[in-house]
Amino acid sequence: CGVFGVFNVKDAASLTYFGLHALQHRGQEASGIATSNKKEIKCIKGRGLLTETFNNRVIKELKGVHAVGHVRYSTAGGNEIENIQPIMVRSHKGDFAVSHNGNIVNAKELREEMENNGSIFQGTSDSEIIGHLIQREQGDFVEKIRKAVLHLEGAFAFVVMRENEMYAVRDHNGLRPLSVAKVDNGYVVSSESCAFDIVNGREEFDVLPGELLKIDYNGIQHIQYAEKTQLKMCAMEYIYFSRPDSSIDGINVHTARKLSGRMLAKIDKEAGDVEADIVVGVPDSSLSAAMGYAEESGLPYELGLIKNRYVGRTFIQPTQAQRERGVRMKLSAVRDIVKGKRIILVDDSIVRGTTSKRIVQLLKDAGATEVHVRIGSPAITHPCFYGVDTSSRKELISARKNNEEVRDFIIADSLKFLEVDKMMEAFETENLCVACFNGVYPTDLFNLGVQLKEE
Ligand code: 5GP
Ligand code: SF4
Ligand code: MG
Numbered sequence: 001c002g003v004f005g006v007f008n009v010k011d012a013a014s015l016t017y018f019g020l021h022a023l024q025h026r027g028q029e030a031s032g033i034a035t036s037n038k039k040e041i042k043c044i045k046g047r048g049l050l051t052e053t054f055n056n057r058v059i060k061e062l063k064g065v066h067a068v069g070h071v072r073y074s075t076a077g078g079n080e081i082e083n084i085q086p087i088m089v090r091s092h093k094g095d096f097a098v099s100h101n102g103n104i105v106n107a108k109e110l111r112e113e114m115e116n117n118g119s120i121f122q123g124t125s126d127s128e129i130i131g132h133l134i135q136r137e138q139g140d141f142v143e144k145i146r147k148a149v150l151h152l153e154g155a156f157a158f159v160v161m162r163e164n165e166m167y168a169v170r171d172h173n174g175l176r177p178l179s180v181a182k183v184d185n186g187y188v189v190s191s192e193s194c195a196f197d198i199v200n201g202r203e204e205f206d207v208l209p210g211e212l213l214k215i216d217y218n219g220i221q222h223i224q225y226a227e228k229t230q231l232k233m234c235a236m237e238y239i240y241f242s243r244p245d246s247s248i249d250g251i252n253v254h255t256a257r258k259l260s261g262r263m264l265a266k267i268d269k270e271a272g273d274v275e276a277d278i279v280v281g282v283p284d285s286s287l288s289a290a291m292g293y294a295e296e297s298g299l300p301y302e303l304g305l306i307k308n309r310y311v312g313r314t315f316i317q318p319t320q321a322q323r324e325r326g327v328r329m330k331l332s333a334v335r336d337i338v339k340g341k342r343i344i345l346v347d348d349s350i351v352r353g354t355t356s357k358r359i360v361q362l363l364k365d366a367g368a369t370e371v372h373v374r375i376g377s378p379a380i381t382h383p384c385f386y387g388v389d390t391s392s393r394k395e396l397i398s399a400r401k402n403n404e405e406v407r408d409f410i411i412a413d414s415l416k417f418l419e420v421d422k423m424m425e426a427f428e429t430e431n432l433c434v435a436c437f438n439g440v441y442p443t444d445l446f447n448l449g450v451q452l453k454e455e
Helices: 012-022 056-061 107-116 127-136 141-149 235-241 253-271 287-297 320-330 354-365 403-409 420-427 448-454
Strands: 002-007 030-036 041-047 066-072 087-089 096-104 154-161 166-170 179-183 186-190 202-206 211-216 219-224 278-281 305-307 331-333 342-347 370-375 414-417
Touching: 002 012, 002 096, 002 154, 002 166, 012 030, 012 056, 012 066, 012 186, 041 056, 041 096, 066 096, 066 154, 087 127, 096 107, 096 127, 107 127, 127 141, 127 154, 141 166, 141 211, 141 219, 166 186, 186 211, 235 253, 235 420, 253 287, 253 342, 253 370, 253 414, 253 420, 278 287, 287 342, 305 354, 320 331, 320 354, 331 354, 342 354, 354 370, 403 414
Parallel strands: 278 342, 342 370, 370 414
Antiparallel strands: 002 066, 002 186, 030 041, 030 066, 087 096, 096 154, 154 166, 166 211, 179 186, 179 202, 211 219, 305 331
């Protein structure tokens, strides 16, 4: 998901619309914007892309100088209207709106406990739990949030808007990104820094792991709510999820991807495995890594695959026949470029292996003589409980097959993943969550851990 908040800037709703537009890659299933005109909060949300719910007329209905918005990618909770965010909490103590990105791993336990104590939930998403937790705690609002987040375990980066205040919170492992920037006399909060450009954000910084920010007319107050913190930023944010023009915790995403490609090429060079003619990346998320591979190997970087920009995920229906056509609707091989060539095909990740298999086939059908697949991340062997991959362990091809079997399945001439230590060496940081690659989860898993053992 993607979250965006605006505090004390004119036309906050349209600013939020622009911000969410830059975050649309983080979720296309639903979107919503809530605004405060300093006295009351109004919220509009709907299914699908941002443009399916919002236009000039709708934005004009959302008056105010504060706003919070959300684009949804559902990993926990279905696509019901009740699960669309921002989640609104109306109460005699004042209303507030919550936009959350991530996944709460003790959601089931918290929900059961709260339901036993009389809470009634509207939807099935874990984000609603945050609203309930805040609501039931005592003290001033900052105290209520501080106490509420201490109950949460998992991945969360969320923004809370009240009539005249805003709060930004990041979990104590910093699993999901969250950044802040100044705009005029106010502030914007965003899942990714790529959204700051379009709203003229400046002086940007990241919310720290375990940090709670209170933003009001006096400025920003930084509160460290967690005793123990560490940075375990989701590696997949760098590899696949985020936009290349974003920087997360001081590392630019394009640069990180390029370095992963360079590392793959270095490993091939050392092993004497660079017998190829061209380097091709799978658009869009793997182009940076392919560039890095080409630079390091000295092989030409080519546009061997073209992506059709107008194929939204929403248009690909979930039947097998249509899914088969899906890849061909989305990607085409450039026949004149790939014909007769030995290709290094760089992709960001392999989850189920079905896309990779079709892409290799696409290149071979277009006349490529050899396709050597290089993956800019380690093999995914474990499920993510923190809100990125929805796949269960059964569906993860690398959980069941070894390197040679995966190579055989995708019909590649060779296949290499970037091992965890090499990825960290490439990114020059160890402050990463790599749980889906090695099964070392930075949090307790509660009942989700059972699922892991059963599979
Ligand atoms: P597969 O070959 O496993 O079917 O598909 C892998 C491709 O799916 C990758 O190239 C990646 O760009 C794309 N992809 C789509 N959704 C996700 C996701 O949630 N996580 C990851 N890691 N890759 C995804
Ligand atoms: Fe990211 Fe993988 Fe960790 Fe999930 S398990 S947060 S996808 S690195
Ligand atoms: Mg891809």
